Amino acid sequence: MSDLYLKIVNTPVGKTAAQSLGLPAPVPLKRLKRVDQPFLEGDVLIGAAAGGKAIATLGGIVGASAATLHHASGVDSLKDSSRAGNKAKALELNQDLSLRLSALVFDATGIKSPDDLRALYDFFHPTIKKLGGNARVLVIGQDPATCRKAPQAAAQRALEGFVRSVGKEIGKKGSTANLLWMAPGAEKQLNSSVRFFLSVRSAYVSGQVVRIAKGTEAPTSNPVAPLTGKVALVTGASRGIGASIARTLARDGATVVGLDIPPAMEELRKVTDGIKGKALACDITDKAAPKLIADYLEEHFKGVDLVIHNAGITRDKTLGNMPEHFWDMTIAVNLSAEELIDEELMNRELLHGNGRIVCISSISGIAGNFGQTNYSTAKSGVIGYVEAMARHAKNGITINAVAPGFIETQMTAAMPITIREAGRRMNSLSQGGQPIDVAETIAWYCNPASNGVNGNIVRVCGQSLIGR
Numbered sequence: 001m002s003d004l005y006l007k008i009v010n011t012p013v014g015k016t017a018a019q020s021l022g023l024p025a026p027v028p029l030k031r032l033k034r035v036d037q038p039f040l041e042g043d044v045l046i047g048a049a050a051g052g053k054a055i056a057t058l059g060g061i062v063g064a065s066a067a068t069l070h071h072a073s074g075v076d077s078l079k080d081s082s083r084a085g086n087k088a089k090a091l092e093l094n095q096d097l098s099l100r101l102s103a104l105v106f107d108a109t110g111i112k113s114p115d116d117l118r119a120l121y122d123f124f125h126p127t128i129k130k131l132g133g134n135a136r137v138l139v140i141g142q143d144p145a146t147c148r149k150a151p152q153a154a155a156q157r158a159l160e161g162f163v164r165s166v167g168k169e170i171g172k173k174g175s176t177a178n179l180l181w182m183a184p185g186a187e188k189q190l191n192s193s194v195r196f197f198l199s200v201r202s203a204y205v206s207g208q209v210v211r212i213a214k215g216t217e218a219p220t221s222n223p224v225a226p227l228t229g230k231v232a233l234v235t236g237a238s239r240g241i242g243a244s245i246a247r248t249l250a251r252d253g254a255t256v257v258g259l260d261i262p263p264a265m266e267e268l269r270k271v272t273d274g275i276k277g278k279a280l281a282c283d284i285t286d287k288a289a290p291k292l293i294a295d296y297l298e299e300h301f302k303g304v305d306l307v308i309h310n311a312g313i314t315r316d317k318t319l320g321n322m323p324e325h326f327w328d329m330t331i332a333v334n335l336s337a338e339e340l341i342d343e344e345l346m347n348r349e350l351l352h353g354n355g356r357i358v359c360i361s362s363i364s365g366i367a368g369n370f371g372q373t374n375y376s377t378a379k380s381g382v383i384g385y386v387e388a389m390a391r392h393a394k395n396g397i398t399i400n401a402v403a404p405g406f407i408e409t410q411m412t413a414a415m416p417i418t419i420r421e422a423g424r425r426m427n428s429l430s431q432g433g434q435p436i437d438v439a440e441t442i443a444w445y446c447n448p449a450s451n452g453v454n455g456n457i458v459r460v461c462g463q464s465l466i467g468r
């Protein structure tokens with residue numbers, strides 16, 4: 001689907017008109033061009049508060065890709081001198097008029113009290129204006145749930161407000177800001193998440209907070225095709241976000257079973273044939289669907305590694321005007337069916353160890369939406385389901401959700417124009433996302449190295465003004 005305003009506003013005449021009328025001027029977002037392109041290009045500044053535990057790991061991950069890596073504080077000098085070190089380095093870079101940074105990365109795990117929050121100001125204040133367009137801000141903190149003392153928990157929680165506000169300030173240049181809350185000792189689990197949030201793959205993900213737990217040792221995988229050898233089930237794969245998920249997981253090496261309702265078979269086959277996958281005709285709300293899917297996966301692949309519950313429908317009406325089948329269908333497709341499919345796969349032990357389940361919620365499930373009591377109920381239920389399942393996950397299996405905001409698909413193209421235009425612009429990046437933005441987020445969850453990422457709900461919404 002195309003966003004005409006985004007195109008017009010990026011012509012010289014359109015830019016001037018938008019400026020003089022005070023209209024939003026969204027910047028085209030950079031997305032992946034080649035799977036083997038470096039995850040980060042350009043100059044990066046990395047810093048840490050005193051006592052930061054992630055800085056060495058961050059230096060290793062980021063240093064391997066960045067053109068020039070500026071350390072605001074050396075790993076060895078992290079004790080008393082690091083705050084002064086941060087400040088001095090940040091001020092020195094501030095003097096360099098030609099410098100354009102592609103990312104600012106800050107290890108805030110050492111922050112133990114509200115006073116220590118000053119390290120954020122010292123690091124970011126002189127450098128934030130040095131960020132170019134489509135840049136990244138990434139802060140690593142310690143999960144407040146793991147902080148023993150209240151001042152430390154308060155200061156770590158404060159990072160959320162900081163990052164979300166930074167996201168709102170830099171979004172107009174197409175840049176994003178995100179926060180990773182790490183559990184103590186989870187440094188080894190940071191790799192795939194740092195790479196995702198610093199890369200163009202997370203173009204439409206901003207203002208998000210991700211919890212990273214200490215997992216088992218991450219298995220080494222092919223960096224260009226990390227899903228090699230994995231079998232993925234993608235429901236609703238004939239079009240829109242589902243088709244993009246299927247293609248992206250296949251790009252990353254997975255063998256994909258695309259599933260959709262029987263009338264969508266022709267479209268589905270176009271997708272699966274293009275990625276050497278399989279097409280499975282099934283209405284997931286049929287009573288027989290869980291068994292049919294499980295039988296198919298058992299017979300052809302002896303099970304499955306990645307289960308992506310993407311199929312979804314809307315049947316909008318205000319509550320008083322809503323026919324009962326609108327309610328029933330929406331809950332069945334968006335919520336009940338996925339629970340029943342997972343139950344069957346788990347009971348028959350068909351979901352392999354280190355497997356992944358990814359569900360699709362929605363910002364409607366977070367904030368509610370006019371005319372969508374049925375859909376919002378179902379999508380909130382998805383969040384509850386993911387959180388509950390994540391607590392009991394075993395064998396390295398993780399379960400997470402994405403909550404898309406406004407994504408350019410046939411579903412959103414069917415909206416009335418005024419609602420569609422509002423949906424597109426009401427976020428920090430002033431534009432809608434693309435199906436690939438949701439698909440890339442799912443590919444990050446599915447990466448074998450994301451084994452510490454469990455029970456998260458990440459919004460792919462350009463930091464929508466709606467909801468948290």
Ligand code: NAD
Nearest residue numbers: 236240241260261283284310311312362404406407409411
């Ligand atoms: P879409 O309508 O373009 O595609 C949905 C797919 O699901 C279709 O191929 C459809 O045939 C399939 N499907 C529907 N009912 C099914 C059933 N009973 N059994 C099997 N397949 C079925 O939608 P989309 O915009 O690509 O959305 C994909 C997912 O993302 C949905 O879960 C949706 O709720 C969610 N989402 C989308 C947006 C957005 O802005 N597009 C925003 C938030 C959430």
